Amino acid sequence: MSRALPALAAASALALTGCAGGVSEAGATAGDVTLTVFAAASLADAFEEIGERFEVEHPGVEVRFNVAGSSSLAQQIRAGAPADVFASADEPTMDRAVEADAVSGSPRPFATNVLALVTPPDNPAGIASLQDAAAEGVDLVVCAPQVPCGAATATLAADAGLALAPVSEESSVTDVLGKVTSGEADAGLVYATDAAAAGDAVHAVRLERAGSAVNTYPIAALAHSEHRELAEAFVEFVLGAPGRQVLRDDGFGAP
Amino acid sequence: MSITREIPVRPPLALTVVGVLGGAALLLPFVALVAGVDLRRLPRLLTSPEALDALWLSLRTSLTATAVCLVLGIPLALALNRLDFPGRSLARSLVLLPLVVPPVVGGIALTEAFGRRGLVGEHLHALGIEIAFTSAAVVLAQVFVSLPFLVVALEGTLQTRGEAHERTALSLGASPARTFLTVTLPLMGPGLLAGTVLTFARALGEFGATITFAGSLQGTTRTLPLQVYLERETDPEAAVALSLVLVAVALAVITLAYGRRRVRLP
Numbered sequence: 119m120s121r122a123l124p125a126l127a128a129a130s131a132l133a134l135t136g137c138a139g140g141v142s143e144a145g146a147t148a149g150d151v152t153l154t155v156f157a158a159a160s161l162a163d164a165f166e167e168i169g170e171r172f173e174v175e176h177p178g179v180e181v182r183f184n185v186a187g188s189s190s191l192a193q194q195i196r197a198g199a200p201a202d203v204f205a206s207a208d209e210p211t212m213d214r215a216v217e218a219d220a221v222s223g224s225p226r227p228f229a230t231n232v233l234a235l236v237t238p239p240d241n242p243a244g245i246a247s248l249q250d251a252a253a254e255g256v257d258l259v260v261c262a263p264q265v266p267c268g269a270a271t272a273t274l275a276a277d278a279g280l281a282l283a284p285v286s287e288e289s290s291v292t293d294v295l296g297k298v299t300s301g302e303a304d305a306g307l308v309y310a311t312d313a314a315a316a317g318d319a320v321h322a323v324r325l326e327r328a329g330s331a332v333n334t335y336p337i338a339a340l341a342h343s344e345h346r347e348l349a350e351a352f353v354e355f356v357l358g359a360p361g362r363q364v365l366r367d368d369g370f371g372a373p
Numbered sequence: 374m375s376i377t378r379e380i381p382v383r384p385p386l387a388l389t390v391v392g393v394l395g396g397a398a399l400l401l402p403f404v405a406l407v408a409g410v411d412l413r414r415l416p417r418l419l420t421s422p423e424a425l426d427a428l429w430l431s432l433r434t435s436l437t438a439t440a441v442c443l444v445l446g447i448p449l450a451l452a453l454n455r456l457d458f459p460g461r462s463l464a465r466s467l468v469l470l471p472l473v474v475p476p477v478v479g480g481i482a483l484t485e486a487f488g489r490r491g492l493v494g495e496h497l498h499a500l501g502i503e504i505a506f507t508s509a510a511v512v513l514a515q516v517f518v519s520l521p522f523l524v525v526a527l528e529g530t531l532q533t534r535g536e537a538h539e540r541t542a543l544s545l546g547a548s549p550a551r552t553f554l555t556v557t558l559p560l561m562g563p564g565l566l567a568g569t570v571l572t573f574a575r576a577l578g579e580f581g582a583t584i585t586f587a588g589s590l591q592g593t594t595r596t597l598p599l600q601v602y603l604e605r606e607t608d609p610e611a612a613v614a615l616s617l618v619l620v621a622v623a624l625a626v627i628t629l630a631y632g633r634r635r636v637r638l639p
Contacts, residue, residue: 189606257506259588264606285506286588287595289603297588301490302505 150178153348154200158188158207158266158335159290160231160309164368165205165356171364172355179348187290188212188266195220195340202343203352205335207231207309208266212336222346225336227373228357229365232328233270234313236298236306236320243304245323251305252280259294259303262287267294270331271307277330295320309333311369334373403620409613418614426592427600428618434508434596435576438515442523442572445516447565450527451557455536465528472521479517480585487513488586510587511594515576522575523568530564531557570630574623 157165162185169181184191184201188211195201196218204221205228206212212225237245243256251258252275260282261268268287275282288294291308298306299319313322337356339349355361362372384392418424453465471479487494487504494504504510538560542552558565580598587594589603597619605612 187606193605193609262589262603262606264603284590285593286590288589289584289606293584296585300484300488302484302488302588 150180151345151348152180152182153202153345153352154182154184155203155205155352156184156186156191156195156199156201157205158191159185159292160207160267160311161185161205161229161335163315164311164364164370167364168356168361171360172352175355176348176351181352189264198342200342200344201340202345202349203337203339205337205356206266207335208269208333209336210269211266212338215338215340220341221338222341222343222349223338225338226353226357227334228337228361229335230371230373231309231311231333231335231369232371233267233274233307233325233331234310234328235323235325236295236308236313236316237304237323238298238301239318239321241321241323242301245305247323248274248278248280248325251307251323252282254283257285257302257304258282259286259288259297259306260284261291261294261307262289265289265291266333267291267307267309270333273331274307274325274327277327314369332371335370406613406616406620410617411610411614414610415614415617418611419618421611423591423600423604424611424615427595427597427615430508430511430592430595431577431597434511434515435573438512438519438576439569439573441512441516442520442576443569446520446523446527446568446572447558447561449520450524450531450561451553453524454528454531468524469521471518472525476518476579476581477585480514480582483510483514483517483582483586505586506588506590506594508593511579511583511596514582514586515579518579518582519572519575523572526564526568526571527561530561534560567630570626574626577622578619 155165155169162183165183165185169183172181173179184194184199186194188207191204192206192211192214195204195215204212204215206215206225209225209227212221215221216225235245235248235251237243243250245251245256250256260271263269263272267290271282285303286297288297291312294303294306295308295312295316297303298308299316305323308316310328313320337353339346339353343349356365366372383389449468453461453468458464474482484505485491487497487510489495489498489503489505497504504513539552539556542556543549547555577596578598579596580602583594583596584599584602589595589599595603597615601612601615601619604615
């Protein structure tokens with residue numbers, strides 16, 4: 119029994135480091151390749167579908183997604199997370215990955231998104247414009263300026279000459295949407311694609327000048343990818359006809 | 374309970390080795406956190422207006438939540454421990470529920486109850502009382518998650534102290550109120566200290582229920598943990614610095630609660 123001790127200790131140590139390893143270590147067995155794509159939260163549905171189509175065209179390849187706020191993803195990539203492709207919801211966030219020399223080549227724009235004003239389905243505060251949403255007494259929820267949808271919100275408000283007085287600045291667009299669908303907030307600013315995906319759970323208010331704050335989504339293969347060619351192929355696939363079609367169907371604009 | 378023979382009881386060596394590894398797994402992240410702090414930037418990071426607002430808000434709400442917990446928790450612990458009623462053991466288990474469910478579930482439950490369209494919140498809304506997006510919502514979330522800590526600590530003390538002293542006081546003609554104030558409350562002393570400190574620590578660390586239920590606005594609902602979460606998006610060093618504050622407070626709390634007296638964990 120005592121002879122098994124070092125082995126046991128070593129196994130535990132391995133298990134420990136394994137715990138700390140993070141995403142995408144499992145599944146990379148001989149024969150198939152796992153491509154790990156870090157994608158902005160707003161891309162979740164579109165990329166899921168693009169990934170499936172890519173797998174059909176590339177037998178033996180499995181595409182896995184880590185979907186979160188762009189800033190969090192950029193942070194994880196800078197910290198050395200094992201990712202092959204990064205698709206961000208805005209250019210400044212991608213630039214942070216570029217500055218850290220984490221990107222291979224230069225990022226390429228593949229989609230655009232604008233903001234939409236949403237209210238609960240019954241629109242309790244009678245919101246009909248951004249001006250209404252900015253009025254006193256209206257519980258408006260937006261993204262914090264630190265995240266891409268919040269940066270777009272600031273641009274939109276500046277263009278309209280409005281000082282927004284939100285009751286909450288959330289860390290992600292999904293948190294904003296949650297506060298609106300649950301009826302806690304009178305209105306929220308989310309991406310047009312999120313508003314479309316939410317369907318009847320929200321009432322969308324047309325924004326006069328939504329085009330004043332356009333987020334451009336860049337995509338890039340990552341420098342430390344172990345499957346560089348495949349990563350480049352995925353980027354081409356997103357930029358190509360199949361990717362464009364899925365993105366358009368989900369409400370994204372062309373760059 | 375006296376020990377009859379002086380044979381030291383030790384775990385097998387293999388288990389000790391694994392145990393040490395377990396300890397390392399617990400402490401290593403904190404060591405890394407301290408190592409990751411840029412000492413030159415630390416003072417500036419900790420005194421930014423955002424950080425100070427978050428710190429002040431966290432202190433205010435956590436202290437308020439602790440006070441509310443004491444007002445509600447002492448009677449609740451007494452009722453659960455000293456009153457005989459049907460379903461008591463079920464009630465004692467249910468008190469633990471907020472401690473066991475994931476905080477985000479707690480936040481959703483709070484929204485369903487006190488949100489604008491919630492069970493109670495709907496009526497409050499009709500009366501013009503809004504809880505969501507206010508500091509009151511933060512306190513409510515903190516009370517919800519930390520009250521069980523206090524109740525469990527107090528109940529444990531009440532259980533071990535027994536009822537003999539109170540029975541004596543009552544039999545000598547002391548009123549129930551006087552018995553509570555002069556006998557029961559002092560008996561609860563050690564549990565009260567440990568429980569209060571743990572309650573405060575849990576309130577200070579509350580994140581999931583707050584971000585789900587209360588929102589996130591500087592100075593109103595963005596407590597220290599929420600500030601850490603947001604800073605992480607753009608300034609990881611600031612997030613590390615603020616995390617250090619929370620770890621320091623946690624260390625102080627542990628020392629206060631378990632350092633001097635050997636109060637048993639519930």
